[in-house]
Amino acid sequence: MTPDVSENLLDKRHNELIQEAKKSGYNLNPDTVFTRGLVEGLLINANRYGYESCPCRLSLGDKESDLDIICPCDYRDDDLSEYGACFCGLYVSDTIASENLPAPVVPERRPLASERMKKSSSSVPAGGLPFPVYRCKVCGYLCARNNPPEKCPICKAEKERFEIFLR
Amino acid sequence: MAITPVHVEGIDKGSIMLYALSTCIHCKQTRKLLDELKVAYDYLYVDQLSRSEMDEVLKEMEKVNPRGSFPTLVINNNKVIVGSRLDEIREALLS
Numbered sequence: 001m002t003p004d005v006s007e008n009l010l011d012k013r014h015n016e017l018i019q020e021a022k023k024s025g026y027n028l029n030p031d032t033v034f035t036r037g038l039v040e041g042l043l044i045n046a047n048r049y050g051y052e053s054c055p056c057r058l059s060l061g062d063k064e065s066d067l068d069i070i071c072p073c074d075y076r077d078d079d080l081s082e083y084g085a086c087f088c089g090l091y092v093s094d095t096i097a098s099e100n101l102p103a104p105v106v107p108e109r110r111p112l113a114s115e116r117m118k119k120s121s122s123s124v125p126a127g128g129l130p131f132p133v134y135r136c137k138v139c140g141y142l143c144a145r146n147n148p149p150e151k152c153p154i155c156k157a158e159k160e161r162f163e164i165f166l167r
Numbered sequence: 168m169a170i171t172p173v174h175v176e177g178i179d180k181g182s183i184m185l186y187a188l189s190t191c192i193h194c195k196q197t198r199k200l201l202d203e204l205k206v207a208y209d210y211l212y213v214d215q216l217s218r219s220e221m222d223e224v225l226k227e228m229e230k231v232n233p234r235g236s237f238p239t240l241v242i243n244n245n246k247v248i249v250g251s252r253l254d255e256i257r258e259a260l261l262s
Contacts, residue, residue, distance in 0.1 A: 034192055037192035037195060038192050040190075041190030041191065041192065044189075044190050045190060055188070055190035055191055055192065056188065056190075056191040056192065056193055056194075056237060057188075057236070057237070058188060058213055058214055058221070058225075058235070058237065059214070060218075088191070088192070088193070089192070089193075105193075105250040105251060105252055106250075107234075107236075107249075107250070108234045108236035110234075112233070112234065112235075
């Protein structure tokens with residue numbers, strides 16, 4: 001792609017990401033060539049913008065407006081739950097990882113720029129929470145998101161061990 | 168479009184325009200397929216444009232793909248394929 005990312009740097013970052021993912025119950029895409037292409041994109045973006053924004057999305061170079069697409073992006077977990085891979089395919093579900101399947105084409109769920117502006121206030125709507133809160137029955141870890149994680153990032157329990165705690 | 172895309176020589180299958188990012192692996196796969204099919208096409212790496220050029224290209228691109236996501240492939244100004252849907256692209260260009 002570009003000569004400014006050395007093989008050494010690429011190896012180092014790729015390994016770091018694999019270890020970090022494993023530790024918190026996620027999987028990096030096992031397709032090494034594909035994944036290295038993405039890691040290279042992350043490193044190029046880190047050089048260009050000062051942060052690792054998604055290599056498959058257009059960064060504007062303005063951190064505040066790119067915050068939601070800094071890897072791991074705000075949309076990763078919903079994409080993993082729905083499609084088994086995140087938008088760019090860097091993170092994949094257990095099934096895709098263990099069966100070495102190709103990452104599916106994931107449609108863009110990032111809201112349009114105009115909608116993102118509107119959503120900037122994080123007020124709680126009357127009568128409910130903006131996200132359900134899930135509780136890990138093993139260690140008590142709480143997270144507010146649309147679905148429980150594949151694995152508990154604290155105790156590594158499977159997602160079936162989560163219950164809805166607050167709605 | 169005032170910005171001139173990069174032209175790749177090949178078999179004439181009509182106008183084929185690819186909006187891509189230089190860092191995106193899916194865009195890379197799409198380009199690889201177009202190269203393998205040996206078709207003539209134009210592409211733009213939108214991330215490598217200046218901010219004003221970027222705005223101009225995005226406006227063009229959002230007419231066919233309102234989400235403004237990459238890769239966006241426009242075949243003969245009417246068929247739009249979003250994402251590296253390689254089988255769909257192959258079918259559209261070989262039929």
